Amino acid sequence: MKYKKINSLIFNLTLGRIDEAESIVKSAEREGMPIDWEALVDLAAYHGVASIIYKNIKDIKPRFVDNSFLSEIESYYYGIAGKNTNYFAEMDKILLTLNDSGVDTILLKGAALGETVYNNIALRPIEDIDLLVKRFDFPAAKAAFKRWGYDVHEKIFPSRIHKEIEMERHKPFEKYESELHFFDKKNRFFFDIHWNLLIVCESGIAEAIQLNMDKIWQRIKEISTGEAYAYTMSDEDNLIYLCLHLRERHFEKARSRLIWWYDVYMLLKQSLNTLDCAYFLNTVSEYGAEKSVFSIIKTVKTLFGIELPKEIDDAIGDDIETFELNKLIPEPTDQIKYQRVFVERDYLAEIKNIKGITKKIRILIGDIFPDSRYMVSYYRIENKALLPLYYLIRFKNVLIKGLKAANQLIKNNQ
Template sequence: MPKTLTPYDWYASLLRSESPLFSDLDSRIPEDNLWQSGKENGVLVLTGHKLIGTETLKLLPATYRERLHKYTLNAAATELGREHELQRALSLFTDVGIPYLLMKGTPLAYTHYPQPYLRSRCDTDILLENNVDAEKAFKLLEAHGYQRPNAVSGEFISHEFCCHKTDKLGIDHTIDIHWKLNNAQRFARTCNFTELAASSIQITELGEKVRALGPAHALLLACMHRIAHKRDGMENRLIWLYDIHLLTERFSNEQWNQFITQTTAKEMCGICLDGIQQTVMTFNTRIPDNVTSQLKEGANHEKFSPEIGKSRLRMEISNLRALPGWKERAGFIKESFFPDANYMMAKYKTEKKHLLPYLYLKRAIAGIYKILR
């Protein structure tokens, strides 16, 4: 194993079940930087679990070991509180007949990790069939103490909203309600609810009727999710790549065939190839040769490249092109630059409506700057 590992590489090595030592790190890296890297990559508790009984753990600084021990205990205790609250929230939807599917980190925590608390996450993502059901769901959550932070809304600019509460024990609970698979227009219509529900799986730990995306769709979403983070350089966050690693390690030939069929039909081969190849580089993940070759072949015929995600301008152009007509494109532009007046006044903490033209101009200038930089 090479010396002078970066914190990122050190944690990746632990997740590969190797035995990197603290001394393998660049000696100029402060201990706090190592800790912060593990936290930003969402793998502190997971790598702590991997360290149990290893020589690496014994040779870590005592301060790091103690800090990790306390952090892990807190994560496990918090998970218990969040699980109980989530079970209650989901039962609200079930009782009134609102269909839903769990997606992203929470279901994977139960299906692919030794214990749910080992899969760090700050929220639970729930997909509903449409925005009407989403509003019904919020009313149910609101009656049980959840609040909805101020956020942009509209037919085109957003397909989700956040619900948050802090319980009596001080535990934060955040539920993200979605009615499309992704906020980006390029991906929003990739799969509809009926299609996703048809191949969904049961998560019995959270309730008899609780279901989540099936493996093929979960992998598609995991790869898709990375693209939105290419602009901020976080697309290779270790916990997201490890999700892909764990998903693919369990795939049967039938599931691979299903995955290839859907990614080809939806022109998502390039995006999925990008995520899978990065996972292979990071964790030595075993992927069948025919899968890689078929994804490469499919990617050659697609207009969208994963590299587009690095440019906000190119991504926004892609979103506009994904809309069916000029009416919808005009609506997207309007919602982007001129969101609801109530949102603007709340965002800028004012009740003076005569300031709205100035606030819209300020938003437009800031938005154009973000797109062009």
């Protein structure tokens, strides 16, 4: 019950519903469960809406809002403003190089929305920037990042044999690869460069949905990003992409952040009177994505209180699933298991499935004495002088793991 009040409070503050927010705070106080404002700061930051809440209350400074909360989200607001300013300056620098190389570039997700929907660089947090280029332009795009000192993020394996095995396993999934990740040498900026938009479906409506890249490129809109220029998708294509990405890539894995729902709300709100409903509905149908896209839009309509164009509202109908607020803003503990954690694959446990004694020996040696880059990455070694010590620790751990595996194998054969 206490968390239900907190997520309802953060939702109403995000939408600027001050009276409803005050009612929640007073209700919590009457029930002897006052709002934990410190926890609310953390939740607002996690869900990417701290800056939006600050914008909504900074001038009126409601009496029911704790002063420490206002102070903390003010810090987030200016922190995001500074970070995004640096990010957009870096993006502009790279876009200029891409412009000079004749590479057309579409901004995706946060970068596109920050430029065209939010109209305030401090409101939409950006962790990385996603750019879309045409497939034949990708080598030139890669060269542009290399020119500015960026490296390609590559998965590091314990040894060459481990990489060979993983590549063999990964062959059936190669068709889903459509992006590379770039980072600068100081790990300040991260860019994901896409040359295709293929949404792997977690909801079961399809194995994957391939967006129509020709149609997307035909309907792009040019924008200025400073000295450079770039493009965004049309509002219709962008809305479909945001809904699919939210439902299939995040929501179905129980990963949900309020800012992603707010993105859809803001785009809908901005484009209500200009949306090409016929194109939107035909494209959703072409993708076979009604269940995914319509459920997101109907939930936004229901919870955010936005009126949809009649043509879209009629097409969605009454039978499409909608989600409750606790699904949009789940308890943080429900999402911990979905955080990105480097989990090492247990190759020793699978060694019996590897054919050939030579391969098995190479895997064993590679597991005990992996590549130094792998050791630094896996154990997060900051002082490389300690590397020999970590090799000794790893040798001990692998030995124990090997003995346990051998013991289990003996038991299974008895």
